[in-house]
Amino acid sequence: MNKDPLFERWREAGWQRRLTPAEQEQLAEWLAEHPEAQSEWADEANLNELLEALPNAPLASNFTARVVEAAQREAAAGDWARVGSFSFPGVRWWTRWLPKTALATVLLGAGLISYLHLQAARRAEWAESLTTVAQLPLVPGPEVLKDFDAIAALSTAPAADEELLRVMR
Numbered sequence: 501m502n503k504d505p506l507f508e509r510w511r512e513a514g515w516q517r518r519l520t521p522a523e524q525e526q527l528a529e530w531l532a533e534h535p536e537a538q539s540e541w542a543d544e545a546n547l548n549e550l551l552e553a554l555p556n557a558p559l560a561s562n563f564t565a566r567v568v569e570a571a572q573r574e575a576a577a578g579d580w581a582r583v584g585s586f587s588f589p590g591v592r593w594w595t596r597w598l599p600k601t602a603l604a605t606v607l608l609g610a611g612l613i614s615y616l617h618l619q620a621a622r623r624a625e626w627a628e629s630l631t632t633v634a635q636l637p638l639v640p641g642p643e644v645l646k647d648f649d650a651i652a653a654l655s656t657a658p659a660a661d662e663e664l665l666r667v668m669r
Contacts (some may be wrong), residue, residue, distance in 0.1 A: 510523060527541070
């Protein structure tokens with residue numbers, strides 16, 4: 501078969517109507533340049549003539565109603581076939597996003613469990629430190645305050661000797 505778009509255009513025009521004299525002239529020139537397509541064009545022309553010679557088949561009186569009914573049946577069958585093969589637009593969207601959504605859910609769940617585990621570990625540490633602090637006496641007894649004056653006198657440091665500091669410089 502010849503795949504030249506010009507040849508295909510003449511061929512399709514020949515199926516629908518007779519070629520005009522100008523088209524026949526152009527076709528003859530083209531066929532002279534492409535002798536390999538002459539036999540194919542001769543077959544096409546003969547077939548078109550034979551088909552034109554055939555009488556038109558009479559149509560049934562309910563032809564239109566039967567065509568519409570068949571189209572509706574095909575459409576209904578096609579809808580059910582699409583349901584089975586997941587070709588509805590919503591189903592197509594769902595099947596495309598399902599793996600991504602599942603992965604995101606797993607990662608989010610793992611992150612949440614990890615966070616909760618970390619919080620539980622911190623709370624356990626806080627509870628342990630609070631238990632340790634709770635075991636210490638809260639307020640020292642009055643025995644600590646008995647020697648307060650002597651401790652307060654020790655904590656006051658004498659003033660720096662200014663004269664000694666000047667000599668050392």
